[in-house]
Amino acid sequence: MAAETSPGAVTGLLEGAVVRSVGRAADMGVVELESPSGETVMIHAQCPFRVVHEGRTLLGSADMRFARKGAGDSAFDDFRTVYDARAETLNKVLGQLRPRVDDVAVGEAGELALSWAPAFRLALFPDCSGAMEAWRVFVRGGAHHGFPPDSV
Numbered sequence: 215m216a217a218e219t220s221p222g223a224v225t226g227l228l229e230g231a232v233v234r235s236v237g238r239a240a241d242m243g244v245v246e247l248e249s250p251s252g253e254t255v256m257i258h259a260q261c262p263f264r265v266v267h268e269g270r271t272l273l274g275s276a277d278m279r280f281a282r283k284g285a286g287d288s289a290f291d292d293f294r295t296v297y298d299a300r301a302e303t304l305n306k307v308l309g310q311l312r313p314r315v316d317d318v319a320v321g322e323a324g325e326l327a328l329s330w331a332p333a334f335r336l337a338l339f340p341d342c343s344g345a346m347e348a349w350r351v352f353v354r355g356g357a358h359h360g361f362p363p364d365s366v
Contacts, residue, residue, distance in 0.1 A: 221320035224351050224359045227255050228318045233330055235305045236265060236273065238297065243275055245336065247315065253353045261324075261348035263338040265304065273300040324348050324361030 231247035238244055243259035264274040277297035281289030289295050313330035320326055324340040326349055340348035340361055350360030360366035 220359060223357065224320050224326070225318040227351055227353065227359070228257075228315050228328055231255050231315050233308050233313050233315060233328075233334075235308060236301045237305075238278060238293075238301070241278055249353070253356075255351065255353055257326075257336075257338075257349065257351050259338050259349045260346070261338055261340040261342065263336065263349075266335045266337065268333045273297065273304055326351075326361070 227249065228247065230250045234246045234248055236243070236245050239258075241260075243257075243263050245257040245259070247255040247257070249255050259275065262275050265272050275297070277300060278290065278295050280296040281287075282294050282296055282299050285292065285294035311332075313332075313334065315328050315330050317329045318327070324338075326338040327335060329335045338349050342348065345362055345365045347365040348361045350358050350366050352358040352360075358366050
């Protein structure tokens with residue numbers, strides 16, 4: 215498994231992919247997509263991120279810090295946070311729409327943005343100056359692309 219950050223390779227994995235779901239593994243954001251060839255493409259986000267629709271944040275990484283009403287002290291461990299509730303709702307929409315990624319941008323300082331119709335955008339924005347992994351995009355068993363490249 216080669217680790218690298220190639221904007222062209224990242225774009226190649228993500229453009230045209232169907233956005234299937236948004237979730238989390240502990241405090242890491244997970245986005246699952248299906249490539250045009252049927253492979254599962256994953257985005258693992260360990261930096262701040264958000265999903266925006268028509269200029270409104272629907273889901274943000276900070277939402278993991280807040281328990282749903284009545285969830286209690288174990289909300290994070292029980293997947294009963296505001297993030298989990300909003301991801302569940304968003305996943306229902308994604309399941310109906312089966313949207314394809316129509317634009318990918320790998321920007322300055324590791325920013326990664328994807329958009330899909332109608333007017334959705336996923337934005338990842340690394341906020342650490344060190345060599346901590348901020349995000350990675352990969353197909354299992356294939357090359358892993360991430361930021362910063364030396365951390366993946």
